[in-house]
Amino acid sequence: MTLACPTPRHEEDVVLLGHGAGGRLTAELVDALVLPALDGQHGPLEDAALLPGHPDLVISTDSFVVSPLFFPGGDIGSLAVHGTVNDLAMRGARPVALSVALIIEEGLPLEELRRVMTSMGKAAREAGVPIVTGDTKVVDRGAVDRIFVNTTGVGQRHLALRPSAALARPGDTVLLSGPVGLHGTTVLSTREGLGFESDIASDSRPLHRLVDVMAPLGEQVHSLRDPTRGGLASALNEIARDAHVPVEIDESAVPVPRAVAAACDLLGLDPLTVANEGCMVAFVAPAAADEALAALRSLPEGREAARIGEVPSSGEAGRVTLRTLVGARRVVEMPLGEQLPRIC
Amino acid sequence: MTLACPTPRHEEDVVLLGHGAGGRLTAELVDALVLPALDGQHGPLEDAALLPGHPDLVISTDSFVVSPLFFPGGDIGSLAVHGTVNDLAMRGARPVALSVALIIEEGLPLEELRRVMTSMGKAAREAGVPIVTGDTKVVDRGAVDRIFVNTTGVGQRHLALRPSAALARPGDTVLLSGPVGLHGTTVLSTREGLGFESDIASDSRPLHRLVDVMAPLGEQVHSLRDPTRGGLASALNEIARDAHVPVEIDESAVPVPRAVAAACDLLGLDPLTVANEGCMVAFVAPAAADEALAALRSLPEGREAARIGEVPSSGEAGRVTLRTLVGARRVVEMPLGEQLPRIC
Numbered sequence: 001m002t003l004a005c006p007t008p009r010h011e012e013d014v015v016l017l018g019h020g021a022g023g024r025l026t027a028e029l030v031d032a033l034v035l036p037a038l039d040g041q042h043g044p045l046e047d048a049a050l051l052p053g054h055p056d057l058v059i060s061t062d063s064f065v066v067s068p069l070f071f072p073g074g075d076i077g078s079l080a081v082h083g084t085v086n087d088l089a090m091r092g093a094r095p096v097a098l099s100v101a102l103i104i105e106e107g108l109p110l111e112e113l114r115r116v117m118t119s120m121g122k123a124a125r126e127a128g129v130p131i132v133t134g135d136t137k138v139v140d141r142g143a144v145d146r147i148f149v150n151t152t153g154v155g156q157r158h159l160a161l162r163p164s165a166a167l168a169r170p171g172d173t174v175l176l177s178g179p180v181g182l183h184g185t186t187v188l189s190t191r192e193g194l195g196f197e198s199d200i201a202s203d204s205r206p207l208h209r210l211v212d213v214m215a216p217l218g219e220q221v222h223s224l225r226d227p228t229r230g231g232l233a234s235a236l237n238e239i240a241r242d243a244h245v246p247v248e249i250d251e252s253a254v255p256v257p258r259a260v261a262a263a264c265d266l267l268g269l270d271p272l273t274v275a276n277e278g279c280m281v282a283f284v285a286p287a288a289a290d291e292a293l294a295a296l297r298s299l300p301e302g303r304e305a306a307r308i309g310e311v312p313s314s315g316e317a318g319r320v321t322l323r324t325l326v327g328a329r330r331v332v333e334m335p336l337g338e339q340l341p342r343i344c
Numbered sequence: 345m346t347l348a349c350p351t352p353r354h355e356e357d358v359v360l361l362g363h364g365a366g367g368r369l370t371a372e373l374v375d376a377l378v379l380p381a382l383d384g385q386h387g388p389l390e391d392a393a394l395l396p397g398h399p400d401l402v403i404s405t406d407s408f409v410v411s412p413l414f415f416p417g418g419d420i421g422s423l424a425v426h427g428t429v430n431d432l433a434m435r436g437a438r439p440v441a442l443s444v445a446l447i448i449e450e451g452l453p454l455e456e457l458r459r460v461m462t463s464m465g466k467a468a469r470e471a472g473v474p475i476v477t478g479d480t481k482v483v484d485r486g487a488v489d490r491i492f493v494n495t496t497g498v499g500q501r502h503l504a505l506r507p508s509a510a511l512a513r514p515g516d517t518v519l520l521s522g523p524v525g526l527h528g529t530t531v532l533s534t535r536e537g538l539g540f541e542s543d544i545a546s547d548s549r550p551l552h553r554l555v556d557v558m559a560p561l562g563e564q565v566h567s568l569r570d571p572t573r574g575g576l577a578s579a580l581n582e583i584a585r586d587a588h589v590p591v592e593i594d595e596s597a598v599p600v601p602r603a604v605a606a607a608c609d610l611l612g613l614d615p616l617t618v619a620n621e622g623c624m625v626a627f628v629a630p631a632a633a634d635e636a637l638a639a640l641r642s643l644p645e646g647r648e649a650a651r652i653g654e655v656p657s658s659g660e661a662g663r664v665t666l667r668t669l670v671g672a673r674r675v676v677e678m679p680l681g682e683q684l685p686r687i688c
Contacts, residue, residue, distance in 0.1 A: 020482025037461030117381030138364025152496035
C-alpha cells in the first residue's frame with residue numbers, strides 16, 4: 001500500500017489578507033489569476049496606465065478601506081484624493097479629473113459622511129483637481145464596514161517626463177522626498193489606541209507638485225514611485241526588479257522620525273516596510289541629482305528630501321541592499337504579505 | 345409653560361438603504377450633502393462627465409455590490425463591465441478603456457474570484473474595451489460581503505451625437521430598445537429562491553453599439569438613458585425634470601415579459617420601477633423616429649425595440665403619464681427609495 005501525495009485542492013484556496021497588501025502575495029494573485037482572466041493582450045496592469053489612443057493621458061484607480069475613517073493628518077476622504085493624484089504623478093502626470101464612488105453601510109451617521117465629503121472636497125481643491133463624476137451605493141448593515149471610497153483619476157503627462165520603474169540604470173542616484181513610516185504607524189496607533197498618535201500624523205499629501213518641479217530635468221528622471229503599501233522596501237524592490245538593477249541605500253540617510261522608530265520598535269515593524277502616503281522615491285541620472293534634490297527641497301512637501309542611495313555599477317540585479325549604521329549590509333526583502341491591514 | 349418644538353437633530357441622521365437606490369432619496373443626499381462638500385464650482389455630478397480640457401472624452405464610475413454574485417444572464421463581473429460601458433454610451437460615447445478596482449473579503453474562494461475575473465475579461469473583450477489598470481484590496485472577514493467591484497471608464501464621444509437629459513423637447517418620440525424588468529426580477533428571484541429565475545435572465549449587455557447605429561442621426565437624437573436603478577420610471581422622470589417637459593407613454597407599448605409580470609405581481613412591484621441593465625430609452629426628433637427605430641432593430645440587442653410614447657406639446661412640465669390599457673391615465677412617480685437593494 002502506498003500513500004498518495006495529496007494533490008493541492010486549488011479550488012479550496014481562498015483569498016488571504018496578505019493578497020491585498022501590495023507585496024509578493026498580491027503580485028502572485030494578480031499575475032496568476034487576475035491578469036490571465038482579464039486578457040494579457042492588453043499588457044500588464046499598472047498603477048497608472050496610458051489611455052489607448054491618447055498617449056498624453058494616464059488613468060489610475062484605487063479603493064480606500066482605511067480603518068479608522070479619521071486619524072491625525074487625514075481621513076479616508078483626503079487619502080482617497082491624495083492616493084490617486086499620487087499614482088498619476090508617479091507616471092509624470094498632473095491630475096485632470098477625479099471620479100468618486102462611495103459604498104456606504106446603512107446606518108452611517110450623515111455627519112460622518114459629511115466630514116468625509118468635506119475633507120475630500122478640500123483635498124481636491126488644494127490639489128487643483130476637479131471631481132467630475134460619482135456614484136453612491138448603500139448596502140445593508142454588515143455588508144461593508146462604514147464607508148469605502150474609490151477614486152479614479154485621469155492625468156495629463158508632462159511631455160518631457162517619461163518615468164518608469166523599468167528605466168532605473170547603473171549610476172542613478174536614489175532620492176527620497178521626505179521621512180518614512182508616518183502614515184502606517186499613525187493609522188495603526190489610532191486604531192489600536194497605542195498613544196503614539198499624539199506625536200505623529202499621517203504624511204498624506206499630494207505629490208504632483210514635486211513632480212512638476214522636476215519636469216525641467218526631463219528624461220534624466222528615470223523612475224518615480226510613492227512607497228505606499230509595503231513601504232520603501234516594496235518600492236525599491238519593484239524598481240530593482242523591473243529595471244534589472246541592484247539598489248543600495250544607506251540606513252543613516254533614510255529619515256525615520258523618532259516617534260515612528262519608537263512605534264515600530266514596540267510593534268516589531270521595520271519602518272522600511274510601513275506605508276507612506278506623502279513621500280516619493282526618485283531615481284535620477286547622477287548628473288542631475290543635485291538639481292533634482294534642490295528642486296524637491298524648494299517645496300514645503302520636499303523640505304526634508306535626501307539622497308539615500310544609488311544604483312551600483314555591480315551587484316545582483318533585482319537585489320536591494322541596506323548599508324547599516326555599523327557598516328554591515330543586509331538585504332531589504334520585498335515584504336511577503338500583510339503587516340498592517342486596512343492602512344489605506 | 346410652553347412646549348418647545350423639538351429641533352431636528354441632523355447630526356443623528358443616518359444613511360438609509362434608500363439613499364443608494366437612485367430615486368428621490370439619492371438625489372436629496374447627493375444634492376444636499378455630497379455636491380456642496382465636493383464643491384459646486386465644478387457643476388453637477390453626472391453619470392458620465394466631460395473630461396476637462398478634452399471635450400471629446402467622457403468619464404464614468406460605478407461600484408457594483410450585487411448579491412448574489414452569480415445569477416442567470418450574468419454575474420458581478422460582466423455587470424461591472426456593462427454598467428460602465430452603458431453609462432458612457434448614454435453620453436454618446438464608445439468605451440476607450442476601463443479600470444477595475446476589487447474589494448475582496450478575506451476567505452473568498454479563489455475559484456469564485458477566478459469566475460468573476462474570467463467573466464469580466466470576456467465581457468470586456470465582447471464590448472471591445474481594454475481593462476488597462478486595476479487595484480486589489482483585501483479586507484478582514486465581515487468588513488465587506490464577499491466582493492465588490494468598481495469600474496471606471498473613459499469614452500470617446502461620437503462627434504455628431506450630443507445627447508443630454510436636458511435636450512428632450514415637445515414632439516419627441518420616445519423609443520425603448522428592449523423589454524423591461526428582467527435584471528431586477530432575476531437578481532431578486534435568485535437571491536430569494538423564488539423560482540422565477542428558471543424562466544428569466546438578466547438583460548445585462550453592452551448598449552454602445554445601439555448608440556453607434558444611431559450616430560448618423562446626429563443631433564436628432566436628443567436624450568439617451570439606460571433605466572437601471574429605479575427602472576423606466578426613474579429614467580423618464582429624470583428626463584422630464586431635466587428637460588422641463590411632460591412625457592406620456594402607452595402601457596400597451598412597453599414590453600414586459602410574462603415572467604417579469606408574474607414575478608412583479610407576486611412581489612407587489614411595478615415593472616416600470618425595476619432595474620434593467622440592457623435596454624435604453626431614446627428621445628428622438630419625430631422626423632427621425634422611424635429611422636432610429638429601424639437602426640435599433642438592426643442589432644440583436646435592439647430586436648424588440650419599440651415606440652412607447654412621446655413628449656406632448658402640452659401638459660405639466662416634469663410629469664410622466666402612463667396611458668393604461670383601459671384608456672385611463674396615471675402619473676408615473678419617481679420611485680422614492682429602495683425597493684430592491686443590491687440589485688447592481
